[in-house]
Structures are given as C-alpha cells and as structure tokens.
Amino acid sequence: MPAGRQDRRSPRERIGDELFARIAGPRGRAVRERIHSTPGPRWFGPGCEIRTVHGDAAMFVGGLAALLLQSLHPVAMAAVADHSGFRGDPWGRLQRTSTFLAVTTFGTAADAQAAVDRVRAVHARIRGTTPQGQPYRADDPHLLGWVHAAQTHCFLRAHQTYGRAPLDPAGRDRYVAEAARVAIALGAEDPPRSEAALDARLTAYLPELAQSVQARSAARFLLLRPPVPVAVLPAYAALAAAAVALLEPQHRRLLGLPATGLIDVVARPFGCAMVRTVRWAMPPPRI
Known part of the structure; x- marks a missing residue:
C-alpha cells in the first residue's frame, strides 16, 4: 500500500488477504477468478463431493496431515527432499500445490488437463537414488499411488472432523471415486474408488513405510520450525496439533510422535476454532 494511504480494509479482510496470499501467491485472486469464471465443461460439476471437500477450510488441516503421512514412504520422501525445494521455498510449493488442486477440482476440463500435463512433464524428469541406494523416479505409478492414497485419506478425514458439511457413507465413496480421476490422469497405480478400498490400500502400503531420517526431519520442520511469522505461531500450533491428531x-510412531496422549484431547477444540477462523476470514468464492 502506498505510504500515507489509510488501509480501509476490515480486520476480516486483512486477515483473509494475508492468508490467501500465503496459500495462493501474489496473483492468487486473479488465478482464482480465472479458475471459477472461465466457461466450459469441468471434470467435476456442481454437486460433486470433491468440490465440497476441497473447497472447505478443513483442507488447512488435511493438507498438513497429508504432508506428514506422505513423508513416511522413504522412497517418495527421498524424491521430495531431493527435488521439491520444500525447505528453501515452502510457500512456493504450497502455492503450486493449492493451485493444482483448485484447477483440477474447479477449473475447466481443458485447464485441468493442462495442469496435469505440466506435472507429468516435471515428474518425467525427476530421477534419483535414496540414501539406502534404491533408485527412484517421480513418475513411478506405485509411488504416485501412495501419495494419492495418503492425500485422499487425510483430506477426507479432515473434512469429516472439521468440515462444515461432513459426508455420509455414500458421499465419502463418491469423493474417493472422484479423486481417483485426477490420480489416474497423473499416472497413479489403480487408485481406490471407495472409502473401504482406500483404507485397504493404506494398510497394503504399511510394510513399505519406515522411520527415515528425512521423514523425521520433515516432521520437525513442519511441526517445530514452521516458516511462519512469530505472531501466528500459536494459530499454526493449533492447526498442527489438529493435523497430528488425524x-x-x-503413523505417529513412525514419525517419532506420541501415538496417543494430550494432543488427542486438545486437538479437536483448538482445531475447530482455527478452522472456523479461517472459514470466517476466507469465505469461499461464489461458484
């Protein structure tokens, strides 16, 4: 804002603008307008459960939980640690991820496919070796399947716990099936199409998960040294506690976190309060 000009925004607008800029980047408002207002067919139309889940403030909790859970696969985590830049540019990575979710959920079919094509082009170039000497590639369908299953589980669980309108069993199955469409487009291996299949898939991946140094380092970064201003650390701590409780x-033991304890008692009320605050500050666009 130019010097000497009074900020006439309300406290709600100031908080909402700061949050949105962090999540969506400096061009976030223009990008959101384009996503929602561009005419054309969509992968997911009005009434689809994926729009309900991905458009709710509970995604703040689900997204953090997903990052923690995804880090437990040592091969997938090696690729993230080597190539994602999540430490050097955590907000940039968040903005790219949130934009991808918004485009594929709410954008036109053409824009959604273009976003998927860009991600697949990046994945095709990423190759490496884990600290244990295992080669990896980012476009491995099995690893993409893990990332998708972990993400879908956390998004859905956060919505059921903190969302404005939790889904009934049929709605949860529809959400998992709708999310599978994006996973297939990205090249994931046979993504689950129901809540029961999603739970079974997570169980099937369990033997591959491990207490890697990289996963614990990521957990410390996300939970103890987050890239946020000191003034908002208490609010972030509430969201982090809510994410861990999911x-x-x-999975908590593999991250070196208590499997149960006080966090399960305090997480829900603090998490609900923070999600309500985010929902108040950042009302969804009219779609």
Missing part, C-alpha cells in the same frame, strides 16, 4: 497411531 494420523493413525502407527
């Missing part, structure tokens, strides 16, 4: 005990 994880299964066996």
Whole structure:
C-alpha cells in the first residue's frame, strides 16, 4: 500500500488477504477468478463431493496431515527432499500445490488437463537414488499411488472432523471415486474408488513405510520450525496439533510422535476454532 494511504480494509479482510496470499501467491485472486469464471465443461460439476471437500477450510488441516503421512514412504520422501525445494521455498510449493488442486477440482476440463500435463512433464524428469541406494523416479505409478492414497485419506478425514458439511457413507465413496480421476490422469497405480478400498490400500502400503531420517526431519520442520511469522505461531500450533491428531497411531510412531496422549484431547477444540477462523476470514468464492 502506498505510504500515507489509510488501509480501509476490515480486520476480516486483512486477515483473509494475508492468508490467501500465503496459500495462493501474489496473483492468487486473479488465478482464482480465472479458475471459477472461465466457461466450459469441468471434470467435476456442481454437486460433486470433491468440490465440497476441497473447497472447505478443513483442507488447512488435511493438507498438513497429508504432508506428514506422505513423508513416511522413504522412497517418495527421498524424491521430495531431493527435488521439491520444500525447505528453501515452502510457500512456493504450497502455492503450486493449492493451485493444482483448485484447477483440477474447479477449473475447466481443458485447464485441468493442462495442469496435469505440466506435472507429468516435471515428474518425467525427476530421477534419483535414496540414501539406502534404491533408485527412484517421480513418475513411478506405485509411488504416485501412495501419495494419492495418503492425500485422499487425510483430506477426507479432515473434512469429516472439521468440515462444515461432513459426508455420509455414500458421499465419502463418491469423493474417493472422484479423486481417483485426477490420480489416474497423473499416472497413479489403480487408485481406490471407495472409502473401504482406500483404507485397504493404506494398510497394503504399511510394510513399505519406515522411520527415515528425512521423514523425521520433515516432521520437525513442519511441526517445530514452521516458516511462519512469530505472531501466528500459536494459530499454526493449533492447526498442527489438529493435523497430528488425524494420523493413525502407527503413523505417529513412525514419525517419532506420541501415538496417543494430550494432543488427542486438545486437538479437536483448538482445531475447530482455527478452522472456523479461517472459514470466517476466507469465505469461499461464489461458484
């Protein structure tokens, strides 16, 4: 804002603008307008469950939980640590991820496919070796399947816990099936199409998960040294506690976190309060 000009925004607008800029980047408003207002067919029309889940403020909790859970696959985490730049540019990575989710969920079919094509082109160039000497490639359908399953599980669980309108069993199955469409487009291996299949898939991946140094380092970064101003650390701590509480005990143990405890008592009320605050500050666009 130019010097000497009074900021006439309300506290709600100021908080909302700051949050949105962090998540969507400096061009976020223009990008959102283009996503929602461009005419044309969509992968997911009005009434689709994926729009309900991905458009709710509970995604703040689900997204953080997904990052923690995804880090437990040592091969997938090696690719993230080597190539994503999540430490050097965590907000940039968040903005790219949030834009991809918004475009594929709410954008036109043409824009959604273009976003998928860009991601697949990036994945095709990423190759490496884990610290244990195992080669990896980012376009491995099996690894993409893990990332998708972990993400879908966390988004859905966060919505059921903190969302404005939790889904009934049929709605949860529809959400998983709709999310599978994006996973297939990205090249994931046979993504689950129902909540029961999603739970079974996570169980099937469990033997591949491990207490890697990289996963624990990522957890410390996300939970103890987050890239946020000091003034908002208490609010972030509430969201982080809510995210950890969404994880299964066996996943928490692999991250070096208590499997149960005080966090399960305090997480829900603090998480609900923070999600309500985000929802108040950042009302969804009229779509």
